[in-house]
Amino acid sequence: MAIQETDYDALFSRYSATNKGYLEDEYLAELLQSLIDVSPLSAQSPHQQMNTKRKLLRMKKSIKMPIINRGTYIRTFAIDSVIESFLNSFPNEKTQVVSLGAGSDTRVFRYSNRPNLRWIECDFEQTVKLKKCAILKSTKLRNCLGIDEQLPTNNEEFKSLSSTIDTPSYLLQALDLNEFTDFRQLDIHDVPTIVLAECVFCYLPDSTCNNILSLLNTSISNCSFLIYDPMGGEQSDNFGKVMVNNLAQRNISMPNLMKYGTLDAQNVRFQALGLNLNVALATIDHVMETWLSQEELARISKLEFLDELEECKLLFKHYCLIVLYKGWKPEQSFQVKAIA
Numbered sequence: 597m598a599i600q601e602t603d604y605d606a607l608f609s610r611y612s613a614t615n616k617g618y619l620e621d622e623y624l625a626e627l628l629q630s631l632i633d634v635s636p637l638s639a640q641s642p643h644q645q646m647n648t649k650r651k652l653l654r655m656k657k658s659i660k661m662p663i664i665n666r667g668t669y670i671r672t673f674a675i676d677s678v679i680e681s682f683l684n685s686f687p688n689e690k691t692q693v694v695s696l697g698a699g700s701d702t703r704v705f706r707y708s709n710r711p712n713l714r715w716i717e718c719d720f721e722q723t724v725k726l727k728k729c730a731i732l733k734s735t736k737l738r739n740c741l742g743i744d745e746q747l748p749t750n751n752e753e754f755k756s757l758s759s760t761i762d763t764p765s766y767l768l769q770a771l772d773l774n775e776f777t778d779f780r781q782l783d784i785h786d787v788p789t790i791v792l793a794e795c796v797f798c799y800l801p802d803s804t805c806n807n808i809l810s811l812l813n814t815s816i817s818n819c820s821f822l823i824y825d826p827m828g829g830e831q832s833d834n835f836g837k838v839m840v841n842n843l844a845q846r847n848i849s850m851p852n853l854m855k856y857g858t859l860d861a862q863n864v865r866f867q868a869l870g871l872n873l874n875v876a877l878a879t880i881d882h883v884m885e886t887w888l889s890q891e892e893l894a895r896i897s898k899l900e901f902l903d904e905l906e907e908c909k910l911l912f913k914h915y916c917l918i919v920l921y922k923g924w925k926p927e928q929s930f931q932v933k934a935i936a
C-alpha cells in the first residue's frame with residue numbers, strides 16, 4: 597500500500613540526516629539494515645523478494661538534499677524536546693508514550709533506558725510485523741528491549757507469526773487507525789500519557805482523527821497529544837497544491853492539507869473539539885529560530901552547504917508542531933497558546 601511506503605521516506609530521511617551528523621542515533625543503521633534483511637519475508641514470490649530488497653538498498657544509497665536533512669533534523673529535535681519536557685514533568689511516576697502510525701521510528705530504543713516509561717507503537721499489520729522481525733533479527737535491538745523470540749525463517753512462518761511484541765515496557769501492536777473504536781485494542785494503562793502522531797493525522801480523515809482524540813482523551817485521565825504534520829498554507833498558496841499533486845502521483849492523499857492549512861486553522865480545529873486540553877502550536881520555522889541554542893545552530897550550519905535559506909524558511913513554515921496538553925506544560929516557546 598502506498599501509504600505504508602511513506603514510512604520509508606521518513607526512515608531514509610532520518611538515515612541521511614544521521615549520516616550527515618545532524619542527528620545521533622545508535623539504533624537507526626541497525627534497524628534499517630535489519631529491515632532490509634527481513635524484507636523478503638513479506639514478499640509473495642522470489643521475484644518480489646528480490647525487488648523489495650533491491651528497492652530498499654537503492655533508497656539507502658540515495659542522497660537527500662540539505663534542505664531535507666535539515667528539516668528531518670528539526671522535526672526530530674522538536675518532537676524529542678517536547679517528549680523530554682513531558683517526561684521531566686513526571687519524574688517519579690509511571691508514564692506512557694503511545695506512538696500512532698509509528699512505522700520504523702527508533703525512539704522506543706532511544707528511550708529504553710528511562711525507568712517507569714512504557715512505550716506503545718501501532719501501525720498497519722504488515723509494517724508492524726516487519727518491524728518485529730527486524731528487531732528479532734538484531735541482537736542489539738532484541739537486547740535493548742529485552743525480547744527473546746525466534747525469527748521466522750520463511751514466508752510461511754512469517755504469515756503465521758503474531759505481529760505483537762508485549763513486554764512490561766514495550767507494546768508493538770497492529771492496528772488500522774480507521775478501525776480504532778475501543779481503547780482496549782491497545783492495552784493502554786491509565787498513567788500520564790503523551791500520544792505521538794508524527795506525520796500520521798495528515799493521511800487520515802477528520803472522523804478518524806477526532807475519534808482517536810476523543811477516545812484516548814476520555815479513556816486516560818491525564819492524556820496529552822503531540823502532533824506533527826504538513827500544512828498546505830492559505831488557499832492561494834502554491835505549496836499545498838504542488839504537494840497534493842506530487843502525492844496524487846504516488847496514489848497518496850492528505851485529506852486535510854488545505855482545510856487545516858495554517859496554524860490558525862489548526863488551532864480552531866482542535867479548540868472546536870471541546871477536549872478540555874490546552875493547545876500550543878508552532879511552525880517548524882519558529883522552532884528552528886527559537887528553540888536551538890547558538891552553539892547548536894552554529895554546529896548544524898557547518899555540516900553542509902545550504903544556499904536556499906529563503907526556500908528553507910518557506911518550507912519550514914508549512915510544517916507544524918501541535919501539543920494538546922493538561923496536567924503539565926511544555927517548556928518550549930510556541931507561537932499560539934490557547935488555554936482550555
Ligand SMILES: C[S@@+](CC[C@H](N)C(=O)[O-])C[C@H]1O[C@@H](n2cnc3c(N)ncnc32)[C@H](O)[C@@H]1O
Binds near residue numbers: 606700
Ligand atoms: C509518514 S509515515 C510516519 C512514520 C513515523 N510516525 C515517523 O514519523 O517516522 C506514516 C505512517 O503512518 C502509518 N499509517 C497511515 N495510516 C494508518 C492507519 N490508518 N492505521 C495505522 N497506521 C497508519 C503508515 O503505515 C506509516 O507508517
